[in-house]
Amino acid sequence: MQNIFLKRNKRGQLLWRMPLISVGVVLLCSIAWLIYANKTTAQAKTTENPAASKEPVYELSAVDVANAETRQISSQLALSGALAPETQVTVRSKVIAEVAEAPVQEGIAVHKGQIIARFTAADLHARLITQEAMVDEAQAKLALAKKNRISNETLLKQNYISQNAFDTTHNGLELAQASLKSALSQKEVAQLALADTQIRSPIDGVVSKRHVQPGEKVSPDTALYSIVNLSHLTLEAQVPASEIPRVKAGQTVLFRVDGFGAREFQGKVARINPAVEAGSRSMIVYIAVDNPDTSLKVGMFAKGNLVLEKTASSAVVPLSAVRQVNGADVVYQVVNEQVKIQPVKLGLRSEDEGLAQIVQGLEPGALVIVSRLDTVKAGSKVRLPKADAKPAANTDSSAASAPKA
Incomplete structure (x- = not known):
């Protein structure tokens, strides 16, 4: 009986310990799993940390950059005004006459020396004939005076006339010469007056105003035509x-x-x-x-x-590309997809064209950032636009595209 009791007691103790052993095994497995999970997470974080620690790369668009060009730029001043003729004349009458013809009208082109109007000239023709007759008379008197002087000079040498008589003959010759000059002058005046009955254009130009009509009476200084x-x-x-x-x-x-x-x-x-x-x-x-x-x-x-x-042909960049750093002019140049602060010396600034001349510090063809990108600094990594995208000439953006790892 005692042996049987002992056997039963040992079996009961064994049955009581089995759950405890199972719980222990589960705890050990859980602990092992946690250790494995923590180790795997740590390894994953260790793998991700280098990528997370990389500097961001900013992707630029075509409007954010521009190449320095070789060209001329200028400084300009806006102005406005009206066009006026450099040469403009008003043709006026020089004689008293009646307008016989005035065929040229406004808008007609005329040439220098072209007849543009005619006056009636009957009285002036008559005056010219009168003056020509006076010239003939003066010439006849001069011829007679010359003949008398020659004769009296011979008589004076032979003492047939006195010196006073010879002087009188000589004075008559001088008066005849003066009369001829006067008659010729009057004839020239009459010829000019007759010529003035034909009005000619003094310049090449276009008639802008016709002031008279045929049949009107004109006097000296009357406006006839305006020509420009x-x-x-x-x-x-x-x-x-x-x-x-x-x-x-x-x-x-x-x-x-x-x-x-x-x-x-x-x-x-x-x-x-x-x-x-x-x-x-x-x-x-x-x-x-x-x-x-x-x-x-x-x-x-x-x-x-x-x-x-x-300016002469030189390197130029958009004005928006020029910045101030510590009081000096600089540009943000992109070299090997990295931003570099490049000091420059500026020449002419053209507000009208939006360009600045680079005298020193930048070569033609250099790529510069023209947008105001607050996140992009010196040393920042950038990704340039595709080759088929054209850089902008001048722009002003407020921010760059989101950085990519």
């Missing part, structure tokens, strides 16, 4: 007095006129009015404009720019 020469015009532009020190004769002016679309005309500064306009405090600059095809007309309004200064 359109081949050479003058653009009269007002320029602020503060800008006048920069304006010089010979500077180029490029301008446009309404009605001609995108066609651009050119002129050169010819002279500057020395007086300041009281109301506008500006000065008038006179710009000579060649107009060989006479397409421009008097009075047309023009707007353009005066080229104050022009």
